[in-house]
Amino acid sequence: MLERVVMQVDLDYFYAQCEEVRNPALKERPVVVCIYSGRGADSGAVTTANYIARRYGVRSGIPIFRAKHLLRGADAVFLKADLDYYDEVSRRIMNILRRYADKFEEVSVDEAYLDVTERVKGDYEAAKKLALNIKSEIKQAENLTCSIGIGPNKVIAKIASDHQKPDGLTVIKPDEAAEFIGKMNVDKLPGVGAKTKSLLENIGVKTIGDLAKQDPQKLISIFGMKLGNYLYNAANARDDEPVKERLEPTQFSRIVTLKQDARSIKEAERYIEDLCHDLHSKVSSQGYAFKSVGVVCVTDALSTYSRSETYEHPLDSYDNLKSAATALLSRLLEEEKIKVRRFGVRVADLVKKSGQKTLYEYLTSKAE
Ligand code: DCP
Ligand code: MG
Ligand code: MG
Numbered sequence: 001m002l003e004r005v006v007m008q009v010d011l012d013y014f015y016a017q018c019e020e021v022r023n024p025a026l027k028e029r030p031v032v033v034c035i036y037s038g039r040g041a042d043s044g045a046v047t048t049a050n051y052i053a054r055r056y057g058v059r060s061g062i063p064i065f066r067a068k069h070l071l072r073g074a075d076a077v078f079l080k081a082d083l084d085y086y087d088e089v090s091r092r093i094m095n096i097l098r099r100y101a102d103k104f105e106e107v108s109v110d111e112a113y114l115d116v117t118e119r120v121k122g123d124y125e126a127a128k129k130l131a132l133n134i135k136s137e138i139k140q141a142e143n144l145t146c147s148i149g150i151g152p153n154k155v156i157a158k159i160a161s162d163h164q165k166p167d168g169l170t171v172i173k174p175d176e177a178a179e180f181i182g183k184m185n186v187d188k189l190p191g192v193g194a195k196t197k198s199l200l201e202n203i204g205v206k207t208i209g210d211l212a213k214q215d216p217q218k219l220i221s222i223f224g225m226k227l228g229n230y231l232y233n234a235a236n237a238r239d240d241e242p243v244k245e246r247l248e249p250t251q252f253s254r255i256v257t258l259k260q261d262a263r264s265i266k267e268a269e270r271y272i273e274d275l276c277h278d279l280h281s282k283v284s285s286q287g288y289a290f291k292s293v294g295v296v297c298v299t300d301a302l303s304t305y306s307r308s309e310t311y312e313h314p315l316d317s318y319d320n321l322k323s324a325a326t327a328l329l330s331r332l333l334e335e336e337k338i339k340v341r342r343f344g345v346r347v348a349d350l351v352k353k354s355g356q357k358t359l360y361e362y363l364t365s366k367a368e
Helices: 014-022 024-028 064-070 083-098 124-142 154-163 174-182 194-202 208-212 216-235 265-285 318-336 359-367
Strands: 006-011 031-036 044-049 077-080 103-108 111-115 146-151 169-171 251-262 288-299 304-315 340-352
Touching (some): 006 083, 006 154, 014 024, 014 031, 014 083, 031 064, 044 064, 064 077, 083 124, 146 154, 154 169, 154 174, 174 208, 251 265, 251 288, 265 288, 265 318, 265 340, 288 318, 304 340, 318 340
Parallel strands (some): 031 077, 146 169
Antiparallel strands (some): 006 111, 006 146, 031 044, 103 111, 251 340
């Protein structure tokens, strides 16, 4: 069997680049794309910024007022995010990318994995040529740049794609992979956030190479079977995750910014109801039940906290969703003692309900 060749494509500074495309005069200036919370002129967060703005320290997720401060006197442009427009550009680009793949997986609005093993017959030179063709077709069709990573699996392809942004192309052959990632800090591994990073620091692990040398049993005892195994294998450049064609959605979610920060379940209650209504009508109108419910909270310092629960049997009622979300949020608020600024609910592990919903069921589920 051929050894896999996996490609990861990620569009560069996507929202901000879309803005440059429709207004090329912006290209010379720092561009910051914002989501305004509606609580005051500069209240809200930065979604992304072009590379000129990044030189001033502007990053995704920072408050708008901080970005304004960093960019004072720099002739910067602050724009309100136009999500429909970015979605439209994304959809067209995904349609281009899909044609280049044996198997294609869209992971976010600006990011996809392509399994190209068969079409390049396992050859990395051929894969590199294919990637150059992809870059030039996207440039011609949409005038956008992207970065591409090629490697023996998804983990390596993703790290490679991130390695030489923007407009990068990084090819890592199977026998180079472990060395390529070995010197990087552990948080370069997909899935390693602040929490995992600090737990790893406690056992003296700073680089991916340090992680690769750990006893896998020890990692499993700290992180559990799933994450422990993943960390050990990924650090050794091993990852069996297939590129998955996704025809069906895998989750639905809704998030809101609270009018006032909340510390208690009481203060958050009415948001839970609205959010669950909205989410439930979306999920049920598409004919899904769900086995997993999650909540996410973002604080005013933009730290993110989440809790989720998976049930043995699928849930499908609004009441079930609301009580699950309420219980999770209560637990989270008790354990973390945070002030919540944005709050979201997510359902996943979707199960398609057999049979078409009747119009009556659909209408009553919306009216609940
Ligand atoms: N995004 C967001 N909020 C975040 C991170 C990202 O709204 N905290 C949005 C804006 C980004 C898009 O998602 O343009 C894609 O995210 P990426 O992480 O791929 O970041 P960019 O494409 O902006 O930059 P890069 O050139 O690093 O890929
Ligand atoms: Mg991107
Ligand atoms: Mg991305």
